[in-house]
Amino acid sequence: MSFLRMLSSKFQMPEAGTMLPGRDTPITTPGKHFVNGHDLDGPYPEGFQVLYVAMGCYWGAERAFWELPGVHVTAVGFAGGTTKNPTYHETCTGQTGHTEVVKVVYDPAKITLVQLLKTFWERHDPTQGMRQGNDVGTQYRSALYLTSPDDIKTAKETANTYQQALKKIGNTATITTEIEELKEFYYAEEYHQQYLARNPDGYCGLQGTGATCPLPVAPPNP
Template structure:
């Protein structure tokens, strides 16, 4: 494969037949959440729900969500692609099809999915396709992966509302966020989990459009 072909592939999803083979053994976090001490892998408390959110580099994205009231735990990993149990290095090649994602475990009695999505939309630019700022490649694409058709409807409705908000602010770009029902999440390596709590001066590429999202303004935190 030529260099130019490899470069192009990073900006387009690989064909499943071309994806890296991965492995049978999963990466399992060996420690509890660095900030709140909760289990990353569960079992989670009764009544909690989960959503997977891709906003570019998962270090900064995870920090946003672990600070929200009602969020029980967060973890970073890979989702939306084809390679089973990928590594960080493999995901960065663009040949797994995965995006960097944050697993958010939350109590819907305290913080609603609509409110989490409001935070999601406002803290990155969902119109950039296979990139987020200076971070480029399929692993940085914007994504919302939910657990049910009902949640899919909520996510799609929130996308429409934020698209309208962008238009109202004079931004003509179209939202490229991938939204689908997905229950497969692969945990990232230990050193990525709660990275910015362990390394406060570490890289954080998170940045929004400056446009407020009307979704969830009167709900949750």
């Protein structure tokens, strides 16, 4: 593959015939959260809800959510593509169709979906397409994957709200965030889970646009 073709493929979703097949067996067995000790894969307390966010490199994105009051547990993995049980390195080829995702399990009695979405919009740049800052490729695209039609509707409404917030600060770029029903989530390897807690000096490229999303803020830590 030529250099120009490789560079171009970083910005385009792979065609069905070029997707990597993956494997039937999961690449990792989810354990416990490195920070709070909760089970990554549940079972979760009754009534808790789940949101899946993609904001570029999932290391910094995960930390942004596990620090919020009302969030029960977070985990990183892959969604939005076709390859079954992909590895991190396979996802980085751009031939799985997946993006790097954070699974956020939360107590809706303590923090709402809208409050979580406020953090999502403000903590990254949702207008950059197949990249986030210096991280380039389809695996860094902005996305929201939800589990109910009502949640999808809410997410799209907040996207419109944040688009107006961008315009107010003179940013005319269009939000490119993928907002869809979750089809499948695959856990990433154990060493990626809560990476910045395990490696406090590790890389975090998370940067916002400077626009404030006019949505309710999360409650302070108790």
